[in-house]
Amino acid sequence: MSATADTVDYPYRALSKLAIASVSLFIVGLLGLVPLFEPILSLAMIGAACGIFAVRSIKQFPEEYGGLMLAQTGIFLNVALMVGGIAEHTYIYLTEVPEGYQRVGFYELERAKGPDAPTEKAIEIDGEDIFLKGYIHPASGEGALKQFILVPDLGTCCFGGQPRSSSMIEVTLTGTKTVRYGRTKMKLAGQFELNKSLRTKKDIDNILFYRLRADYVKQ
Secondary structure, eight states: OOHHHHOOOOOOOEEOHHHHHHHHHHHHHGGGGSGGGGGGGGHHHHHHHHHHHHHHHHHHSTTTEEOHHHHHHHHHHHHHHHHHHHHHHHHHHHHOSOTTOEEOOGGGTOOOSSSOOOOHHHHHTTTOEEEEEEEEOGGGOSSEESEEEEESOSTTGGGTOOOOGGGOEEEEEOTTOOEEOOSSOEEEEEEEEEOSSOOOBTTBOSOOOEEEEEEEEEO
């Protein structure tokens, strides 16, 4: 029997790049379970799609591509991450507001266009207990803070500009509570008030329309 006849042919099959991408996106998407990185959870959807296309291509060209089990694992992991992540963030959203407070979005207090002034929503909730989220303005200082300026995002102030008056809230923490400046989003609850007279703050160019006496804070 010739050497050629005794030779067993083991054709090389490339590992599907889509299968690898599916599992890789799952690993990165795990960051989406952290509230701060919630948008990253959307990578799980892309990862599941990569896995599905990988399975199709492997079955269509079985002698060219390998990694079927890897692709199927990627699909399962990404779908599980999507379902688990959505459930987790939904639970957080439904339970994060302390009892007796109403949720208010910062966007409801802002005037994006036209003359800057308190919004109808701000006038409506004057004197009421609210819950909202935001970031500490960098000009608020360092160390243990009892007072600071809350803004909806750090985009404007971090690039040398100042937010509009309707995009800032002067926060005073009640009791012995203090916070330290950071770039993480904060959750606050307390009594919201409109300033009845012009009010300014050091290192803040615009006047302040709003203030919050916060008896609940979480970073």
